[in-house]
């Protein structure tokens with residue numbers, strides 16, 4: 001493969017430095033970064049549309065380059081990053097630092113690297129006579145459950161000409177990923193009755209009922225493992241379900257009147273997890289909850305969805321996927337971690353793939369980095385994509 005234009009590479013690294021310098025940890029506002037990108041795009045005569053959250057402190061940014069009446073290609077990146085509180089950072093987390101061909105900084109791989117590459121392509125894209133437009137899509141609150149992107153996806157889906165394809169630039173080392181599991185994250189609160197533990201039979205033990213519910217969840221998870229459904233393109237080829245946190249009780253000699261636990265289900269894109277959850281709930285309500293209430297009416301289970309996002313199905317037979325296949329002939333499989341791909345695909349009806357620079361192995365830990373060669377590869381990919389978008 002040929003090396004990309006050196007000034008574009010320089011520009012991409014420079015932009016990455018600017019993006020990393022905004023501390024866009026999900027709990028913070030991302031408006032500094034969004035306004036920087038809006039001003040950068042305005043220099044090239046490109047207008048941005050912002051979609052704010054209800055606090056007004058966070059926003060998605062959408063900018064279209066090229067004709068507005070033709071289905072385009074969405075280039076999607078989330079702007080937020082996970083916290084950088086680890087003590088073992090050897091250079092400041094929010095200051096892009098180069099060492100040995102690698103660029104260190106929080107978000108360098110996950111996933112400001114892709115956004116920087118897309119932005120570095122802009123001067124070239126505006127020069128070209130594009131027959132197919134590009135939609136730059138920057139979102140907020142991905143790392144806390146893909147909470148932000150929905151408003152922008154709804155807007156895209158309702159366009160007269162919605163995008164024909166979305167490229168989600170999560171770090172895949174520029175491999176093409178054609179599927180992703182969906183997820184439900186749930187919180188369950190169990191209320192019992194307290195009292196001196198020597199009178200335990202008179203009370204409703206919240207922890208013990210929680211434990212029985214957890215055992216049911218675990219049994220069902222084993223059933224998925226044994227009986228599927230299966231999709232061997234995933235490293236873990238079936239849906240998974242597990243309890244992730246638990247807390248409860250007050251003292252060693254008090255029957256616990258409260259217990260709270262969280263559990264998740266990560267499901268194959270075609271596995272109807274909603275009905276799985278409804279099934280467990282029903283079973284717990286008709287057995288454990290009923291038993292508790294028979295003893296004491298005020299006790300029982302309460303459920304809360306913390307967040308959920310859909311899985312991303314395989315779009316390799318969509319016509320627009322040819323644009324990608326022409327650049328990367330091989331599809332590399334499916335992933336079990338989350339991305340906004342499921343929302344583009346299921347909520348927006350936009351065929352989606354995941355393909356971006358850097359490695360997921362470097363994400364979410366101290367001394368996160370992206371190799372400069374990955375930035376080069378991404379620029380090359382985007383250049384080849386835009387070659388195909390130019391008017392014949």
Ligand SMILES: [Zn+2]
Nearest residue numbers: 078110111170
């Ligand atoms: Zn990410």
